[in-house]
Amino acid sequence: MFNNYVLIAWRQILKNKLYAAINIAGLVVGLAVYIFGSLLVNYERSHDMFYDNSGRIFTAGSVFSASANIGVSETVGIYTAIAPFVISDIEEVEQVARTVHREFLISIEDDHYYEKIKFTDPALLKIFNLDYIEGDESALENPLGILLTQSVATKFFGETAALGRTLTLDHDVTLSVTAVVRDLPANTHFSSTILGGGGFKVVAPLAALNRASDYDLAGNFNNLSGGDFTYMLLPATRSREWLQAQMDGVYESHFPEDTREFITGFKVRPLVEANTILWDAIGMPVLDSVRVLALLVLVVAIVNYTNLATAQSLGRAREVGLRKTMGASRGQLLIQFLVESLCITTISMLIALAVLETAVPLFNSFVDRALTIDYLVTLPWLFLTTIAVGLIAGAYPAYLITRASPIEAIREGGTRGAKGNFFRSMMLGLQFSISIFMLAMVMIVYFQNEKIEDAANIYPKSQIISLQRLEIESIQARLPTLRNELKNLAAVEQVAYSSQLPYLQNNSSFGAGRVNGDKSGAFNLTEIFIDEHFIDTYNIPILLGRNLTTAIGNDTVVKGVLDANVIVNEMALSKLGFNSPGEALNQVFYDFPDEREPRTYKIVGVTHDQNFMGFHNSIKPTVFLMMPENLNYASIRVRGADLAQTLTEVEQVWNEIIPDYPMQSEFLDETFADVFAIYGAMTQVLGGFAFVALMLSLIGLFGLAAFMAESRTREIGIRKVMGASINQIVRMLIWRFSQPVMWALLIALPGAYFASSAYLNFFADRLQAPVGIVLGAGVMSVVLAWVIVALHAVKIASANPIQALRYE
Amino acid sequence: MLKLHDLSKIYRTDEVETVALDTVNIEIEAGEFVAIMGPSGCGKSTLLNIIGMLDSPTSGAYLFLDEDVSGYSESQLSNIRKHNIGFIFQSFNLIDELTVAENIELALLYHNIPASERKSRVATIMDKVGIAHRAKHMPSQLSGGQQQRVAVARAVVGNQGLILADEPTGNLDSAHGQEVMEMLQGLNDEGTTIVMVTHSPAHSDYARRTINLFDGHVVTENLRATG
């Protein structure tokens, strides 16, 4: 019997391939988004479950008072000085371990690496069981021991055994490897990039930090760094509430009085929550929102299905009548229709899973996650979801069609049907406003990105290799030699040192004004320290005057020099009150420092206003001066196409001159791409949402158009008999179906306009025509909607009216 | 007014072939009142639909006002239809969402007639068929007889010379059926040509001529003595 139902359902699907395909497409989107959302949230909420002690490990965080006003309500850790009190006051806590992360230069003979090191109490290894390849959990009891993960050990020492090998921190403290462990999986809070904490790659005892930088082992009440935790291992008999009460006691008796106004208490959390504390702390239910949104998408998909299936079922009134005359009971008919929607849902679910099987690995590689669909665990849930969606989606059409006379049910229930229509139109209007909004935003973001990319090309970024981290004193001393040697390379055109690279943020500025000592007339002047080659290297045009040069004494500013020659941009000129570059040349302005005599700055050159620092900064009044102390970056302009080869040559030169530090290089293209990445990601995320929203609303529109068309075939037949042409009927239907779309436009366009203005406000150099783009998105959506409606309208308008009028 | 010559209509569905009309020859003069009778399924509605240009014959010629319309496109047919032919159906076929007046106006809507003239013509015709007091009502608020009067009004409001009525009294009780027949009679007296399908011998008596169909053939044509 059941087989029979499935067979009939399958025939129905084959018979109406287009409808079935659209139904399936909609449900695939709904199910895929819903399952993905649930997977993601579950993944984030089920970190750290694999440690033997997972259920007994707790963390304590600090709760900020509302008056602290720092944007978050709590932080993941407590002051490092608390742990000793926990040990002394709470006897039953079995182990306590603090973590503190710092970056160090690690040297293994002539190889150097900048690495983030997690410093901790030795007990950390008693709390968390790791998979030891070499060494064991006593590794950190040696104050000069260090634990590496396998991948880091391989990077440092190759495939040979690492145990007992040594490395030095900052050319100073020598540690020896006491353990190598397998890399931690992605689903532990140690791997979180959001939390910070430096990952879990290189782990050393706090005692080593004490040697390397005089860190006070007793801890302090000064530092709360993101990602630094205090972990506690409890006996199995003790609960979170118990520990909370104990920690409240510790706070009462030991927390410094003068800090209590800032931090009002500790918050104990089980380890499983460690990964998501930040979401709670920012006070936005991000993960719950993801879950709700995903469910909402599914609901919309179900409503769309219901609309389309109802429309389709109207055309099957005769089939039902026939079956009834043949003796089918209403129950059997209900089952028939529900089986059909279950079949559609099952097919959709299978396709959705196939989609996820390819999408999830992509997502994982994109955002460093390790989501998997574990069918063993999720199968019952997937199964139930399929059944539930199938039943819910099929219920209304099944109910409707199995009533005495479905056509009548639609027609006679005039008021109820009207309400239903209103609800359908509302839903559709809402979906459309969301998708028009999203589409407009995607287009705004896209075009703004294009503009940024264009603007970024004022600098020869594809020709520049930058070297970073030059601030170390011993490197600074070798910069002139480095420059000379680099200039000898055939591919190198120019080498310049500066305090700043294009595209990077910079907050270095000072108060400047025309009148010496008159602080009230001062404005903020952004300073960029350069050398005499910088202006050339970046092709920055000098509007008037000259470049700075070491040949002229006052061009170089060092301590004690109170007369400095500088270059300023036009904006600085007008801030200073000059009307033209000519008027400003050789004029002076002053700064107003507290700790020394004011300095006199003479303008010897003027440049155009260029957006030197990223893009959400407006162009600022800027001064370029030669101050040889703050040159943290080198910019090497190279010619030729083989950048990789050039980079290798540059590195060889570096290693000859500065063998004791690793070269940190980046193509300026990459620097730009990094800064720009967030905007690129934004386009992609928005694009994804827009696709889903638009797809669902088009399917919704298709369903609604089909529904209205089917339920109006008789009316259309009558109008045709009265002499209406196909054209007139198509126009009438389009106009009628367009109404929800028009409402959507009314809602979405102003919304998109305001949102895009707010977004564009982040940028100094912004799109000039957001209105046009927003309208364009609206027009695109409306045209798409019309195409869909017109397809239906032409179909039913061309049908012979007598078919519609015959069977009544 | 119209002339059917050796006209046939064959419906082909999958493997079944139904001959709905078989070499029918009929001529109808302007001003005639013709009744078409015959058992169910003999092709009456098919004949009416072809006369009304809602359907096209499989073979044979159809002359309407001395024009052979066999090869005409749909829009040409639609144009002839809307100016010359009014329809009345057994099930009234009024649009439920429109008022009585709007339903009647529908027949003028596609004629390029200014709104004010449409309104006045609708008002005139409503007076004539006696439903003016129902102008603002919805069809569902009317009795069957009243609905059919609206349908009649709609069929003639465009000054159509030919009215095709497919069992106009089929859904009505005898009193209301009588009313509708008298209205048709009145229209015929004013010169409107009427072709009506009916099962009721009493109603076919209003016609001057009765065509009997059987299995797609014209079997007899009876002329009623004028009196």
Ligand SMILES: Nc1ncnc2c1ncn2[C@@H]1O[C@H](COP(=O)(O)OP(=O)(O)O)[C@@H](O)[C@H]1O
């Ligand atoms: N669209 C159609 N497709 C197939 N057969 C049809 C169609 N319309 C009518 N027929 C068949 O043509 C014959 C005549 O139908 P019809 O003109 O409606 O008869 P009547 O109005 O006299 O009852 C019937 O056998 C009917 O089944």
Ligand SMILES: [Mg+2]
């Ligand atoms: Mg019939």
